[in-house]
Amino acid sequence: VAPNIKQVLFSSTNKTRYFYQIIQAGFDKKGPPAAAKQGIEVVREYHDADDQPLTTVHVGDDIIVHVRVRSTDTLYHDNIAIVDLLPGGFDIARDSVNKSSMDYADIREDRAIFFGTIDPQMKEMIYKMKATTVGHFSVPGAFAQSMYNPMIRANGVASEITVEPQKQ
Numbered sequence: 174v175a176p177n178i179k180q181v182l183f184s185s186t187n188k189t190r191y192f193y194q195i196i197q198a199g200f201d202k203k204g205p206p207a208a209a210k211q212g213i214e215v216v217r218e219y220h221d222a223d224d225q226p227l228t229t230v231h232v233g234d235d236i237i238v239h240v241r242v243r244s245t246d247t248l249y250h251d252n253i254a255i256v257d258l259l260p261g262g263f264d265i266a267r268d269s270v271n272k273s274s275m276d277y278a279d280i281r282e283d284r285a286i287f288f289g290t291i292d293p294q295m296k297e298m299i300y301k302m303k304a305t306t307v308g309h310f311s312v313p314g315a316f317a318q319s320m321y322n323p324m325i326r327a328n329g330v331a332s333e334i335t336v337e338p339q340k341q
Contacts, residue, residue, distance in 0.1 A: 204314050204331025212325040213250055213291050215242045217257055217315040219334065228332075230304045232339040235266070238302055240287070242317055242327075243295040251290040252320040255298070258284045258313040262306030262336055269301035291317075304336045 183191055219227045220237045240257050244250055265280055272278035274296040275289035287298050314329035
């Protein structure tokens, strides 16, 4: 259904009852223009092996991902899910995931998801990903939300990363 459609009508000449379901899936074309903090904050950075921030890499390079999260008030927030979507053209090195500061990690082909309790002290999850495809990619901002209290949420800012051909 196109975004500008306001109403969908079904009709039947023989009065048959129908069941219908409309599902919308996908990702926003543009990420939020600024970080949002409602009780918690989340920040993600890409670093090289020398711990320097990256915006350009080469095919085959390992990128060290730092996802940091903390409570912005004095409270402990439990049942927090932190989602870090990967840009296209990158793969997670599954054995590199450090989730020691969280209760659980779910690593998928396009994202890393962490679950746990957040307090005022900064917690950090670290993992590696590898650049596999040449191009200029949008990087969705990491986001976090309480699974049972929608008022506790945060999102980082979208960015961009360039992958150049492998060094000769």
